[in-house]
Amino acid sequence: MADTGVQTKPVEPEEEKKLSNKELKELKKKEKAAKRAAQKEKNGITVEQQRQLADEKKKQSQSATSNTASNLKKQLNQALIKTDKKVPHLFGHLETREQRNASSPAISHIVHPAIIALTLKYSSYTIVGSSARLVNMLRVFQQVIVDYKTPENTALTRHLTGHLSHQIEFLKSGRPLSVSMGNAIRWLKQEISHVSIDASESQAKELLFQKIDDFLREKVELSDQLIVQSAAKHVTNGTTILTYGHSQVLEDLFKFCAVEQGKKFTLVIVDSRPLFEGKTLLRQLSRTKCVSDSGEEVPITQKYISVHYVLLNALSSSLLDDVDCVFLGAHAMLSNGRLFSRVGTAMIAMMSHTRNIPVLTCCESIKFSDKVQLDSVTSNELADPDDLINTENSRRPPQKKTFALEQFLKQARAENSKEKKESADEKEESPLQNWKSLPTLNILNIMYDLTPPEYINKVITELGALPPSSVPVILREYKST
Incomplete structure (x- = not known):
């Protein structure tokens, strides 16, 4: 072979062990941490005290991040449970009542009591109808805004929207929001963002309270008229x-x-x-x-x-x-x-x-x-599919039977009771009482x-x-x- 004239340098054992970028970053972090610890020891702070301070900072950061709207949504999604309810595959993507209720305890500690009461009324169908649900929601939001206090080092226009998001997430656990409620929520958040930063907290609350009143009067009362x-x-x-x-x-x-x-x-x-x-x-x-x-x-x-x-x-x-x-x-x-x-x-x-x-x-x-x-x-x-089977109080249909139907039922009972006699006072059981035990039957409401x-x-x-x-x-x- 011809000599190229290039001299190769022998490889030293130290250069064979080159550190990667990740390892270099970790080494620098450790060096910086050691320098900080040495500085704190000079100032009279022991190693145990440093560990306690670090643990407290971690807890504070975790609690702060856990209260954000995005993190709450993650918690709610993790809280959803698989229910025993039989839902056809065609409607399997829709959320059941049990799945909605399972998410409520995750954020109940930061929810206003009026929101909790309203959610119960929604879930029990005490308040029914798109307009009625909208009006009651905005009236409760007025109470939330009146009782709201802006935390230190934060602005009302930034923090109040996040605070309302927690209340809205809890409302969804009762029933999904209607279209009118969604439109009103978007309008309210926009109005909060338009509040002047120079306005005091009391002035901002009065302004938002009045805007909700005007919205209800224009979009619901006057529109209906x-x-x-x-x-x-x-x-x-x-x-x-x-x-x-x-x-x-x-x-x-x-x-x-x-x-x-x-x-x-x-x-x-x-x-x-x-x-x-x-x-x-x-x-x-x-x-x-x-x-x-x-x-x-x-x-x-x-x-x-x-x-x-x-x-x-x-x-x-x-x-x-x-x-x-x-x-x-x-x-x-x-x-x-x-x-x-x-x-x-x-x-x-x-x-x-x-x-x-x-x-x-x-x-x-x-x-x-x-x-x-x-x-x-x-x-x-x-x-809930059981609502179609168990009707109570005002939701119970008229129970009076016609004379022809009563005669037919008496004749059918007489034929069936030849082998087995049933007492007249015994209550009739619904044929769908144990529908969950039937594998081929699905009830959709x-x-x-x-x-x-x-x-x-x-x-x-x-x-x-x-x-x-x-x-x-x-x-x-x-x-x-």
Whole structure:
């Protein structure tokens, strides 16, 4: 081989053991720590005291990070448990009530007592309805803001939004937020961020308190009044109206037409299990008084409104033949014109459409969502399936049986008791009492369904009566205000 002239240097044993970058960083850290420890020892701080101080700092940092919104969400996700409830695979992505309740203890120590009470009312269906839930939530947020105290070395505009996030996470453990509640929360957080840094804490609280009052008055109270005045034009003397469940704006509409305008009409209230919200509408109408011709106070259901109450599974074509108009409430209106409302609404809208009965939906702009949904499976709320089996108190359907049904049941019991006699006082057991032990039976209790826009003639809002295709226009108007 030819000599290249390059001289190779013999490798020394020290250079074979070169440290990596990671090892060099660790070595530097140890050197710095040793220097700090030596300096502290010179100042009279022992090694044990240094360890105690380090442990205290770690605990403080852990408690500080554990209270952040992102960390709380991680804790809530870890707290979710697998339940024994049998949910079909099609709806397996939806959260059950047990999974929501399992997450509540993780943040209950930093939640306002009023929020805890409101969450219990939501989960027990004491407060039902999108508008009612929105109003109660904002009223409780006013209490939270009044009792809030800004920590030292922090600003109200930065810390209050995080504090409200903890309250909202707890509210979700009772029931998922409605579209109107989500819109109101985004508005409130935006208003908090616009509060001036120079404003004192008391001034900021008063300002936010007043803004919530103005929001409720404009977006709920005044909006409902405008919707009622617009929808009342479609109600005439002698007309027959069909409605489903209970909606606050529809309740106000029927009262306005009867008491204020003196119109006499027939109202068909369609109801369904398990909440029986139609009973609430019937109860509120029967409690509203008016002056009769003789000067006595009587319910409006006696003088102006003739009410027919029917269950959804008993709604026949003969009832629909006499109906002139259908009024429906709304949980939300999606940007593709679809109505997201209590389950059973879509069926009534389709049955009315096949008989050329106009379907009108009364909905405030606060309930409009820019989401697009093509079915009621992607996003929905799963309630407890036992609610469909165990009906108690006001949610219990009428128990009176017809004479023919009683005779049939007596004959069936007589035939079955030939071999085994049963006492007459023994209570009947529901055939679905032990449904969980049946591997092939799944009971699904979904809360909402989706109505296509072709089955809805008009959407009546505070901005006027518009077709469902104009929902994006209302959304742009709402965002601009």
